[in-house]
Amino acid sequence: MYHESILYLRIVMVGNKLNKLIKKVIVLGGGTAGWMSATLIKKVIGSAVDVELVESDTIGTIGVGEATIPPIKLFNSVLGIDEAEFIRETKATIKLGIKFDHWKQQGQSYIHTFGAAGKSLPFCHFHHLWLRSRQLGNTSTLWDYDLNYLCAEAGKFAQIKSKDPILELPNAYHFDATLYAAYLRKIAEKMGVKRTEGLVEDVSQDKESGFIQSLHLKSGKKITGDLFLDCTGLAAVLIQRKLGTGYEDWNHWLRCDRAYAVASERFEKTLPYTRSIAHSAGWQWRIPLQHRNGNGLVYSSTHYSDDEAAGILLNNLESEAIAEPRLFKYRTGRRIKQWNKNVIAVGLSSGFLEPLESTSIHLIQSAIVRLLHLFPHDGIAESAIKEYNRQSKIEFEQIRDFIILHYHLNERSDSQFWSDLRNMEIPASLKLKLDIFADKGLLFRDQEDLFLESSWLQVMLGQGVTPKDYHPIADSFSKDNLLHMLQQIKEIKHEPLAHLPSHDEYLKNISKL
Template sequence: MTNKIKKVVVLGGGTAGWMSASLIKKLMGKSVDVELVESEAIASVGVGEATIPPIRLFNSVLGINEAEFLRETKATIKLGIKFENWKNTEESYFHTFGAAGKSSPFCQFHHYLKRAQDAGLKDNLWDYDLNYLCATQGKFAQIKSKDPIIDIPYAFHFDAGLYAEFLRKFSEKIGVKRTEGMVENVEQCKKTGNVNSLVLKSGEVIKGDLFIDCSGFRGLLIQQTLNTGYEDWGHWLPCDRAVAVPSKRFDETVPYTRSIAHAGGWQWRIPLQHRNGNGLVYSSKHYSDEQAKALLLANIESEPLAEPRIIKFTTGRRRKQWHKNVIAIGLSSGFLEPLESTSIHLIQSAIVRLIHMFPQKGISTAQVDEYNRQSKVEYEQIRDFIILHYHVNQRDDSQLWRDLREMDIPESLAEKIKLFKESGKIFREQNDLFNEGSWLQVMLGQGIEPEDYHPMANDMPLEQLNSMLAKIKAIKHEPLTKLPSHDEYLTNFCRL
C-alpha cells in the first residue's frame, strides 16, 4: 500500500498560487490533478512588481510567449536597481544583472581593475558593465551573440495582479481546476495530523493529498492549522511596514528599479507601461503611518491613482516551510522586504524545489527535511545580502542608520565583508542566489574598498593591463550605438 500523491490543492490565488498551480500542472499534469481554491473577497497583497532574471526561465518552461507576456502584464524591462542615498545622502550606485569586464578563470575582473586604479586609472567598475551603460542611457534590446562579454541579462517589472490573471488563464487552459470560495474549516487526520480537506463556507469539501498554502501572511494551513512557528529577523531588519500607491506613468520608462533611502526606511519606484508602482518600506519606530504616507506622496513625482495602502509585516521565515502534507509558498512561508526583488523568485524557487522532491510513493521524512534545509539556507543567504545594504552605510542623519551600522550581524555576513575588505576576494556560497558580481557591486557601492587584490593581476606589465582594460571597455560600449531606447524596444517587440 502506498500514499501516492494524486491530487494537489493550492489554497490561495495571487502570484504565489497561480505560479504554483501552473508549473505543477505543466510539468506533472499527467501524474496529478491540481485544484486551486481562492476567494475574490480576499485581496492579494500584490505589490511585488520587480523581478530578477530567473523569472524568464519560469515563463520559458511554461511555454509563454514573451511579447504576449509583456503586453498582458504591462511589463517593462529591468536591467538592475539604482540605490540612491544608501551609502550616504549624496551618492548612488547600481546593482545590475550584468557582469562587469571580463574575468579570467582564476582571477576576477575587479582585481585587475583594482591594480590599475592603484596605479592611477580613474575608471570605476560600472564603466565596464553593459547593463549599467544601457540602464543609464535608457536603452535595451536582446543581443544575439555567443560572446558572453556583451550579454545583457534582464528581468521584468510587471503588474503582479495582471500576471496572476495571465497565469490563471494559462493554468485553466492546461487543466487546473479553479474553485471560488472561502475556507471555513480545515479537516485533519486525527492520527497523523495531515490536512485531509478544506471545508468552504458554501459547504463544499475540497479533498487533497498534498496542500500548498498560498494564503499570504495568514498562513491558514502552515501556521493557523499546523502551528509551525516563525523565526523573527526584526533585530537585523527593523523595517516592519510598507505603504504602497500607484501613480501615473512618466513619459519615458527607465529600464531599472529605483531604491531611494530615507531617514526611516526606503522608497521603491517601479516603471510599468501603464503606471508607476511606488512604495515606502519603513520602521514603525521611526515613522508613523501618516508620516510614511506623506513622505511617499511627496516623492512619487506623478499623480497618485489610488489611496495609499499600509501593509504590516514581520521579516523572517516560517520555521518549517514543509510540514506534514502542507508546503508554504509565498508570504505564508516568510517575508523578506523587496529591496532586491526576491519575493517572486522565492515563490519560483519553492515550487521548483517541490517538483525536484515531489514524492512518488508518499511523503518521506528525508524529503521534507531536505526541502526545509534548502529553504532555510536560501532565506538566510538572501537575508545576509539585504542586511549588507543596511549595515554598511556612512549615514549619520538619523538614528535608524546609526543603529544599523553599529548592530551585530550574522557571522556568515561578517566573515564575507572582512574577507573582501582585506583581500578583495568574494566566494559564492553553494546555491547562493546572488553571484560574486552582485556582492561586489553592493560592497563597492556601499563604500567598502578592498585593501589588496589577487597577485595574478600583477602578471602583465601595467601598460599591457591598461591596454586590455581599454579594449574590454570599448567592447562593452560598442553595442550602445545600435540599441534602441527602452520604450522603442517595448513598442516594436510587443507588436510581434
Template sequence: MHKPIKKVVIVGGGTAGWISAALLKKVIGAPIDVELVESESIGTVGVGEATIPPIRLLNNVLGLNESEFLAKTKGTIKLGIQFENWRVEGESYFHSFGAAGKSMAFCHFHHFWQRAQSLGLNTSIWDYDLNYLAAKAGKFAQINSKDPIIELPYAYHFDAGLYAKYLREVSERMGVLRTEGLIEHVEQDKDSGFISTLVLQDGRKIAGDLFIDCSGFRGLLIQQQLGAGFDDWSHWLPCDRAIAVPSERHATTLPYTRSIAHAGGWQWRIPLQHRNGNGVVYSSQHYSQQQALDLLLNNLDSKAIGEPNFIKFQTGRRRQQWARNVVAVGLSSGFLEPLESTSIHLIQSAIVRLIHMFPHQGIKAIDVAEYNRQSKVEYEQIRDFIILHYHVNERNDSHFWRDLRNMEVPDSLRHKIELFRATGRLFREQNDLFLESSWLQVLVGQGIVPQDYHPIANNLSKDKLFEMLNTIQAIKNEPLAKLPSHDDFLQSFCTKPN
C-alpha cells in the first residue's frame, strides 16, 4: 500500500510508547505527526529498571542532559551484573560492560590468560577488568581517555515510571500529541487489511497511516487485530511469572545489578537513589505464587515499601513484529526475561530499526520482510545468551536446574558452547548485541574451562607472559584510587546546574 506516511499513531504509553514517540519525532521530525493514545486506567508493567550501555546513545540522540536525567529518574550507575548461585550455590561471578585485558591482533586476551593459568598463575579473568574492579570497590566517574584499556563503559538503573514521565515531557515539547482514552474498537481497510482508525470509547476517531503497538502483552493491534502469531520459547526458558516489590534504599548504593539464582528461578536487586527495585522471576511449574512471594519477601535486604506486583508472561517473540501497517514495540513484540536487562534495549532497537527503514513513501513488502528478518535474528541471539546462563550449570538441588542442564538447546547456542569448550574460540555473530567479552564472562563464570588456547599465546616466554599480565593488571587498577565513590559521584553530578 504505497500511501505516504504522514501520521504515526502510537497505542500505549509507558516506556515503550514514550521512547517511540520521542525518538520518531526527534529523528524524523516535521514530515510526520505523532499522536500517542493511552489511558491512565491501564497500568504498565514498569519493572524495566536496569539497562545496558546503548541507552546512553538513545539519551544523547534525544538531547537529554545526563545529570538532569539521573536526577529526574532517581537513576544510578550500572557497571554490570553480579550473578550469584548460578553455576553452583554459594558462588558468584560478574558480567561487566567492560572487557578483560586489552585487545590483541588475531588473538583475544583470554587466550594469554588461559596459557598463564596452565603455567600456574592464580588470577581470575575479572582481575583484568576495570568495570569489575570499580564495581566491587563501589566507585564510579566518567573516564575521558582515548586508551580503550581504561575505558569504563556504563549504563543506568532508573525508575521506569519516572523515565516514561520524563520522556513524555520531552516528547510533548517536540510536538507529540497525547490523547487520553480507551480504545473501543479498531477499523481496517477492507481491501488492504491495514489499520485505518482507532475508535475510542467516547466515540472519538483517530486515523493514522502507520501504527506503533505499545499495548504490552495484550498486543491489541499486532495480535488481537492482525493475528501476527507467536513463537513460544518456554521449552528453553520455562520461567513464566514475576513478582516485583520496592524496598527502602541502602546507605551505600551499589553500581551494579544483582541476580541471585534460587531453586526455581532467580531474584533481582536494583539500587536506585530513592529505593531498591526487587523481584523474583520463576517457573510456575516449580513454585506456587505463595512460595515465590515468600521467597522474595524473605530475601529482601531492606524493608518493603510497596505492594507486590504480580506479572504473568510467556517467553517468546511475535512471529511478525511488523504486520501490514503495524509495528510492535516493547512487550507486544515478545518477551525475554530481564536477566540481562535487555527489555528497554529491545524497545530502542525496534524504533531505531524502523527509523532506518522508515516508509515515508508508503509501506513496501520488502521493507517489512527485512525488518522482520532482523528482528528475528536479534531476538534469537539474545535468547541464546539467556539460555546459556541456565543450561550450563552444575546445580543438583532441584529438578529445575537438572532439567535445564539436560535439555536440548538451539543449534546456534550448542555450537558456540562446544567451540569455546574445545578451543577457547569466540566469534561474534553479525549484529549480536553481546560482544565476545560478554560471552566470555558468562561461559567462564558458568564453569566452562577451554581445553585449548590459541597458539599465538605461546609466542611469549613464561616470564614475558607473566610480566605482560602483571602490567595490564596494574594499568587496570591505577584509575581506582582517583575515582570517587558511587554515592559521592551521584551527589555531585545530580546537583550540577544544567
C-alpha cells in the first residue's frame, strides 16, 4: 500500500529570492519524465507560465519503465485522463502487485500486493490478530485475507464499487512506456505546451550566478528560459554535465549495475501482476502488456558477463523474443542536489534505483508535485532549494532501504552474491525497522514513506521474518471469538471472487468503451 497525499497541491511562497520572476519553464528531454513534467506543470500552473519541451529524435528515449504503482492513478486523474482511453492508447494491463519468486529460497514465492490483509483495529494491525491465531492452530496465511492477492492468483479484476474499505482493490498499471510518453505529448500539446525537436550541443550560464540562461541546439536555434527541468535521462546534460552537481553511489548496498531488456510474445492469459524472478546474481522482470511481454534481467556485472546475462534472460522468457536484447549500464544512487541553481533534475537524471518495486516513474511524479508545492514563481529562494533537496533525499533513501530489504532478507545458499547480500551491513534506519518487527511484530511508517506498513509487512514475512511477539490487544479476544472473526473476514474477502470477470475479460470490455 502506498502513501498518496503527495498529490494535494499547495503552492508555497518562500522569502529570500535569488532570481527573477519565473515566466518560462524549459523541459529538456521527452521521455516519460519530460512529458509527465510538461503536462502536469501546464495543467496546474499553465496560466502563469509558458512551458516548452525540447527533445532530440536522434537520441531517443530509454524506452523501458513499464510497471507502475497505484499513485499513478492520481497523476492520471489530475490530468483528467479517461481510464478506458488510457488503457487502449498505452496497451496497458492491470497490476495488483509483484510476485517475488525464489527471493527467500529457490522454489519459494510471495506477492507484495497493493492491498492490505484483513481489517486492522485501532492501535493493532490485523497481522497481530493473525499471528496469535497461528498459535491457536489457524493455518491460513496472511495473504488468504488479502483481496489483491486472491484476485491476482485467480487472474480476476474489476473496479469494485464498495464503500467498505475491507473490499478495496487498489491497482496500478503496466503500460508501454513509449506509448505513454506519446499519449502525454498529445495531451500536453493540446494544453499549449510547445515542443521543439533538436539536439542540445551547448548551454549558456549567467557569469555571476551560474544560472542556466539558454540552450543552444545543433540547428543553431537558441532556447531561453527561467527555470530548466533536466529530463535528459542518464545523460544528465544540465544537472551533471553542465553544473557538475555530484552523485552519491549506493553500489555497496545495491550490487546490480546492469540490465538487459527484451520484448517477447504475449502469453495467452494476461497476469494482473509483475513477476520478479531471482537468479543466482540478479533478478528477472516480466511485465505483461496487451500486445507483448516486457522482460529484463537486472544483474551484477561482477558476477555475470554480459553474454551470460543475455543468455539467462533469453532462456527464461517462456515465449518467443520479438527483438534483440538491449543493454543498460547504470550506477545506483542519487544526485546530491536534485535542484541546483535554476535546474531541477527529474527522472533518471536525478538518480537511479533499480526497478524492483517499480518506483522510478513514481519518483518523477513526486518530483513534479514537490516542485509545484515549492514553485518559485516570484524568484528562486535558497530556502526552497534546500527544502526540495531535503525531501528528495529522504524519499530516495526510504525507497533505497525498501529495495535493500529484499536483497538482505534471503536464505539462498546457491551463490556468493546472495550470501554477501545477506551478511552485508545495512543502513541503520533499515536495521531498526527490521529489529522491531522481528522482536515485537511492530511496524512504524516513517514520515512520508511511500511504502505503508502493509508493504513492509508483506516483504518481511514473505522473506522469512517471523516476529517473536504480537501486540497484547490480540490477547483481549477469546480463542473462539478470534478464530470466528478471522473466518468471517476471510469469507468477506473471498466473496467478490465469484462475480469478478477475468483480467482478460476486463481488458476486452474496457477496450470497447
